[in-house]
Amino acid sequence: MASLLILTIFCPFVLAATGLSFDDAAGTVHLKISQGELLGKRIDAYESRTGYGFLGIPFGAPPVGPLRFAKPVAASSWEGVRNVTVKGDACPAVGELTYKRPEGGPMSEDCLHTYVYASKNCLTKGGCPIMWVLHGGRYNFESPVVFVDDVIVHNFASDGQDVVVIIPAYRLENFGFLNIAPGMNTSATPNTAVWDLLLALQWTRREAHYFGGDPKKITVFGHSAGAQFADVISVSPHFKGLFNGMVMMSGADTAFEAGYKSNSLASWVTATILGCATDSTDRSDVVAVEAVIECMREKTWQEIVAANEELNTHPEDYHGPHADGPGGILPLSPSQLALTRPPVRTMIGTTAAEFHDTKYALNADGTANLKKVAELCEGFGYAIGYKHPEVMTKLCLDYYMQGRNVMSLQQDSMFFMPTFETARRLMKKGNKVTVFLYSFTYKGVEGAFKKYMPLDDKDDHPSHSEDYVYILGMHRGNFTPKDYEIENIYSGMVLNFVKTGNPSLGKGQPAWKPFNKIGRNYYEIDFNDALRMPGMKKGYQAGAVKLWVDDAEKYGGPITPPEELVSYADRFNPMDMVTAYASHYLNDSLAHDKTLESEQDQYKIWADYINNRRFKHLQGKEMYLMDLVDKQESTRSVNVVTGKVQIQASAGMFSVEILVICVSAILIFLLLRCCLHCVGVCQERKGYEEF
Numbered sequence: 109m110a111s112l113l114i115l116t117i118f119c120p121f122v123l124a125a126t127g128l129s130f131d132d133a134a135g136t137v138h139l140k141i142s143q144g145e146l147l148g149k150r151i152d153a154y155e156s157r158t159g160y161g162f163l164g165i166p167f168g169a170p171p172v173g174p175l176r177f178a179k180p181v182a183a184s185s186w187e188g189v190r191n192v193t194v195k196g197d198a199c200p201a202v203g204e205l206t207y208k209r210p211e212g213g214p215m216s217e218d219c220l221h222t223y224v225y226a227s228k229n230c231l232t233k234g235g236c237p238i239m240w241v242l243h244g245g246r247y248n249f250e251s252p253v254v255f256v257d258d259v260i261v262h263n264f265a266s267d268g269q270d271v272v273v274i275i276p277a278y279r280l281e282n283f284g285f286l287n288i289a290p291g292m293n294t295s296a297t298p299n300t301a302v303w304d305l306l307l308a309l310q311w312t313r314r315e316a317h318y319f320g321g322d323p324k325k326i327t328v329f330g331h332s333a334g335a336q337f338a339d340v341i342s343v344s345p346h347f348k349g350l351f352n353g354m355v356m357m358s359g360a361d362t363a364f365e366a367g368y369k370s371n372s373l374a375s376w377v378t379a380t381i382l383g384c385a386t387d388s389t390d391r392s393d394v395v396a397v398e399a400v401i402e403c404m405r406e407k408t409w410q411e412i413v414a415a416n417e418e419l420n421t422h423p424e425d426y427h428g429p430h431a432d433g434p435g436g437i438l439p440l441s442p443s444q445l446a447l448t449r450p451p452v453r454t455m456i457g458t459t460a461a462e463f464h465d466t467k468y469a470l471n472a473d474g475t476a477n478l479k480k481v482a483e484l485c486e487g488f489g490y491a492i493g494y495k496h497p498e499v500m501t502k503l504c505l506d507y508y509m510q511g512r513n514v515m516s517l518q519q520d521s522m523f524f525m526p527t528f529e530t531a532r533r534l535m536k537k538g539n540k541v542t543v544f545l546y547s548f549t550y551k552g553v554e555g556a557f558k559k560y561m562p563l564d565d566k567d568d569h570p571s572h573s574e575d576y577v578y579i580l581g582m583h584r585g586n587f588t589p590k591d592y593e594i595e596n597i598y599s600g601m602v603l604n605f606v607k608t609g610n611p612s613l614g615k616g617q618p619a620w621k622p623f624n625k626i627g628r629n630y631y632e633i634d635f636n637d638a639l640r641m642p643g644m645k646k647g648y649q650a651g652a653v654k655l656w657v658d659d660a661e662k663y664g665g666p667i668t669p670p671e672e673l674v675s676y677a678d679r680f681n682p683m684d685m686v687t688a689y690a691s692h693y694l695n696d697s698l699a700h701d702k703t704l705e706s707e708q709d710q711y712k713i714w715a716d717y718i719n720n721r722r723f724k725h726l727q728g729k730e731m732y733l734m735d736l737v738d739k740q741e742s743t744r745s746v747n748v749v750t751g752k753v754q755i756q757a758s759a760g761m762f763s764v765e766i767l768v769i770c771v772s773a774i775l776i777f778l779l780l781r782c783c784l785h786c787v788g789v790c791q792e793r794k795g796y797e798e799f
C-alpha cells in the first residue's frame with residue numbers, strides 16, 4: 109500500500125524526469141530526446157484506439173549545398189521545443205506522384221526526417237518492438253508524409269498493439285541515386301539514399317528508447333519498392349546487426365544484377381537537361397565531372413525536379429540502389445551480396461495478381477499470341493544473361509503459350525521468383541532463421557481499395573497494393589464491416605511477427621508454419637464468410653518457380669549479366685522491359701511516369717538489342733524464333749503439347765496439306781512426294797523445335 113502511494117506520488121516526477129508529459133486537453137505530448145524537446149500530438153483512431161505521433165524529427169541535416177549528392181550528416185540538436193504535430197516536407201520528387209493528387213504538396217530538401225508513432229503504454233513503460241517502415245514508389249516518389257496516421261495508430265501504435273512505428277525519409281530519384289561518375293572518386297557519392305537509411309537507422313538505435321522502442325528489436329518493414337529496399341539494405345555489410353527482422357510485402361530486389369554503372373545514363377541525361385553537361389563533356393576527366401556536379405549543386409531543387417520530370421520523356425531512368433565498389437555501402441552488386449546475406453527472420457509474400465501487364469500478349473479470344481510471347485521470352489532469355497538463352501527462351505515459350513499463363517509473365521519474373529529466391533537464400537544451410545512465406549489470394553477487396561490502375565478483369569485481383577490497404581491504409585477506399593475484420597486479422601499477423609517473430613494468430617485460424625525449401629510451403633491468406641483463412645499450402649507459385657528457378661538453373665545455366673545492356677539502361681529490370689513492350693502494343697504508356705514516346709523509343713531499343721544478342725549467340729547458324737514466327741504467323745498458330753512447341757496449321761491452308769501429308773508418311777507412295785515438299789518446311793520446323 110505504501111509503495112503504491114509512493115508510486116502514485118512519484119510517477120509524475122518520474123515522467124517529468126524522462127521529459128515526458130501529456131496534455132490531454134490540448135491533445136499533445138512533450139518528449140525530450142537527445143537532440144532536444146519535441147511537441148507531438150495525440151492521434152485518435154477508429155474503434156477508440158489512440159496513439160501519439162511525432163511527425164518529422166530531423167535525423168539528417170538538410171542535404172543542401174555541398175551535401176546535395178553527398179553522404180548525409182547527422183542533424184544537430186535544437187533549442188526550445190520542436191513542434192512536430194504537423195508533418196514536415198516530403199523529399200523533392202515529382203509532387204503529383206508523391207502526393208497522388210495533381211497539385212502535389214509541400215516538398216523541400218529539408219526532408220531527412222523520421223516519423224514516429226507510439227502508444228501511451230510504450231511511451232510510459234518502454235520495451236516495445238520497433239517496426240521500421242520503408243515507403244515505396246519505385247525509389248522515385250512517395251514519402252513518409254503520405255502515410256495514414258489513424259491506420260498506423262489503430263493497427264500498431266495504440267495501447268494493446270504496442271509497437272513503435274518509425275518511418276524514415278530517404279532522398280529520391282536524382283537526389284538519392286545520382287551516379288554520375290561510376291568508379292571515379294568525386295564529391296558526389298553514389299547511393300546517397302542508402303546512406304540516408306543507414307543514418308536513419310543509427311538515429312533509431314540511439315533515440316528509439318525515448319519513444320518506448322527497444323533498439324534491440326527492430327523489424328524492417330517494406331511494401332513494393334519499400335520491400336525491395338529492405339531486401340537491399342539487408343545485404344549491405346554496413347547494416348549488419350542493426351536490425352533483427354524483416355517484413356517484405358510484394359517486392360524483392362536482389363535477384364537481378366545492379367552493377368556499379370547503374371543510373372549513370374539517367375544521371376547524364378539530367379545533367380544535360382540542366383545545362384550542366386553536353387555531349388562533348390569528357391566523362392572520364394575528374395575535373396570536368398566535378399564541374400558538372402558543382403553546376404548541379406547550384407541549381408534549385410525545383411530545377412532538378414523539373415529535369416527529373418523531363419527525364420520522363422527520355423527512355424533513361426533511375427533504378428534505385430546498385431553496387432558502388434570498395435568502400436561503398438554496397439561493395440558488390442546486391443545480387444552478389446545476397447549470397448552471403450546475414451540471416452534475419454523474415455515474413456515475405458505477394459498477392460496472387462500483382463501485375464498483369466503482360467496480358468497484352470493474349471489474343472482477343474483468350475489464347476496466347478505466339479509472336480508476342482516469343483518476343484517476351486527472347487527478351488528475358490537474352491537480357492538476363494543465361495548460358496543457354498535459346499533453351500530458356502524455348503522453355504519460357506512452352507510455359508507461357510499454355511492457357512492464359514502469359515498474363516502472369518511479368519509478376520512471375522519480377523515478384524514471385526525474387527520473393528522465392530530471397531526466402532530460399534535466407535534458409536540456406538547453417539542459417540538459424542525462420543522465414544514465413546505467404547500468398548494473399550482474397551479477391552474481395554473491391555471498394556476497400558482505391559484503384560490507381562484500370563483492372564477490368566476478376567482475374568486481375570488481388571493486384572499490387574490491394575492487400576496493403578489492410579496494413580498501413582495506403583489507397584484506402586470505403587471499408588465494409590468485413591474489411592475492418594480483415595484489417596484486424598491481416599495486420600494482426602504482421603503485428604505478431606514484429607512482436608514475437610511468429611505471425612500465427614491462434615483465435616481459430618490455422619497455424620503458420622515456417623517456409624522450408626522442400627515443401628516450398630506458404631500460408632494462403634484468403635477469407636471465407638466466416639473469415640477463416642485456408643492456411644498452409646505446398647508449392648509457392650509452382651509454375652513460375654519451376655520455370656524461373658528450377659529449370660533456369662538446370663537448363664538455362666549460370667547467369668552472366670551482359671557487359672552492355674540496352675543503350676538506355678544500365679541494369680536489367682523486368683518491369684522496365686515489359687512496360688516498354690506492353691506500352692508499344694497497347695499504344696498507351698503503362699509506366700507511372702514515362703511518356704508514350706519514351707516507351708516507344710525503349711521498345712525499339714530493346715527489340716534491336718535482343719536481335720543483336722540473339723544473332724551473335726547463334727552466330728547466324730540457325731533459324732531463330734522471331735524469324736520463324738514472322739514467316740508463319742499469318743497462317744499458323746502454336747499448340748503446346750507435351751512441352752513441345754508444334755506447328756499446327758489451321759484448316760484450309762496450303763501448309764495444312766503439307767503437314768498432313770508429312771504425318772501420313774505411312775502411305776509409302778506419298779513419302780517421296782512429302783519429303784520433296786517438306787525440305788523447306790521440315791527444315792524450318794527442326795530449327796523451331798531445337799530453339
Ligand SMILES: *[C@@H]1O[C@H](CO)[C@@H](O)[C@H](O)[C@H]1NC(C)=O
Binds near residue numbers: 147
Ligand atoms: C504547432 O504547429 C502547428 C502548425 O504550424 C500550429 O498550428 C500549432 O499551433 C503549433 N503548436 C504550438 C503549441 O505552437
Ligand SMILES: *[C@@H]1O[C@H](CO)[C@@H](O)[C@H](O)[C@H]1NC(C)=O
Binds near residue numbers: 293294
Ligand atoms: C577521394 O577523394 C577525397 C578528396 O579528395 C580523398 O580524401 C579520398 O581519400 C579519396 N578516396 C579514394 C578512395 O581515393
Ligand SMILES: *[C@@H]1O[C@H](CO)[C@@H](O)[C@H](O)[C@H]1NC(C)=O
Binds near residue numbers: 695
Ligand atoms: C497511338 O497513340 C497516339 C497518341 O495517343 C495516337 O496519335 C495514334 O494515332 C495511336 N496509334 C495507333 C496505331 O492507334
